[in-house]
Amino acid sequence: MRAAARTDTFWRRVRRFRSARTGWIRVACYASSIVLLLGVWQALGRSFGVLFVPFTTTMSQLWEMFHGGPLLPALGVSAKLYGVTLAIDIVVGVSVGLVLARMKLIAAALEPYVYVLYATPTIALVPFISVIFGFEFWSRVLVSVVISIFPILLGTLEGARSIPRQHLDVAAIFGSNERQLWRDVILPYVTPYAMTGIKQSIALAMVGTLVAEFFLNPDGVAAVLLQGTTIIDSAWVLAVTIFVAAIAVVLVGIGELIERYLVRWRRTAVG
């Protein structure tokens, strides 16, 4: 009995501590995880040698690559491909999605093929695309767009299809013309759906950019990564990988912020 009582108070104390000091525990968890990782990395790196370099070596390598190294020019090349890809994704994806939602028969005709193309690993189509379109910029854009456009297209399509009949009826009753219908009913309704797709495409366009750069004559950041792989320089590759990860976190974060802002009025409806 007494033991049970004691454990009970112990767990109760733990629970009280967890709820009373939430903020501190949170900070402590984040801080300790970062300190622990860097510590382990540093310690392992010192004992492993060439294959796994310490954290400090990696950072100084990154610093070197930035200042007069190959990283900045490569980043420019990749950023251009990424920007063009994302712009095409959004413009083409949203407009094709809206058009398909309006043209039921064409949508029914194309839907199985879109489904198969979406499921097919696009990376396997790279040789075929390169045989037809070559290895230059627009061929890269094509590969990258095929990889990243579907979430926007399918999201917009789903949104435009699920507009409740009543919304359209009310608009018709109030005698809105086609332009008003689009501005006041269709676009606001579709925006959160499209935005969920755009958030996914922001991440996928990075995959597309890297795939295009890896497999259609290496270029950009991917070429810098491959350069490090061929000379088996782990500091070089680690530094670039961490740099890419940092960019990815920032881009995904921006996507989430935009989505949260645009859909602030129906947050619960969007997973």
Next chain:
Amino acid sequence: MATHGSRLAPAKTRQAGWWKRRLTPERIAPVVAGLILMAFWEVYVRTQLPDFVATPIGIVMAIPSTLAAPSFWSDTLSSLGSIVQGVAIGTVAGILVGVAMGRVREFDWFLSTYIRALYALPLIALVPIVIIWVGYQPEARLTIVVISAFLPVAVTTADGTRAIPKEYLDVGQMFGAKARHVWFGIALPTALPHIVAGIELGFARGITNAIAVEVLASVKGMGMSVFEKSGQLNDNASLVYVLALAIFAVGIRTLMVRSRQRLAPWYSR
């Protein structure tokens, strides 16, 4: 996000012959569109492009000779075996870590920095460092597939087990549920649709990244053969491999959608 045919065309159930009920315009349209697309592809390549470029007829003609080669079957076994094995390992690990992250806040705070950062990172960027660490070996492919499946499963499981409706927990508490009952009896079943979505994503990413490793690290497999055959100007054979990969990918995706409908019929998305 999955949108597919069944939702689109509620077949009109008029009292007519079976052929009239079956042959709605919505059902005929895909066949017509497919024929038009393939005819266009065939004619365009024949008239505008060099004759080693793949055409639909060329691909069909290349199927027997490609399937007859033993290398096709060893490639398929090697790639798909590695993908299935890797996704299985990654799924189990991802569910365990995900449930822990979803149910214990401190665990989530401790790990989320890395899990979220890796989840945001296009995993194809990890291929070079994994090749350096593991070597130009099939194990590099397995490693990448495991990571590709682990991350989405861990993230979706954590999200799914975190967002349990409070009533479930209250009922559990009333019946005296212990922590393990809450974890595996309430949290895990509630999160099932999320987990299946995570596995689906894991397969999609795993297939892509397995191909990437094969090509970058010269590991024998289907992805390697797609690039090799194309390089030898045998584009038709290359696309037979792509077709096999596509069948596998579509099969897995369909299986996942079905199992999600089966496991959680109330969950519509």
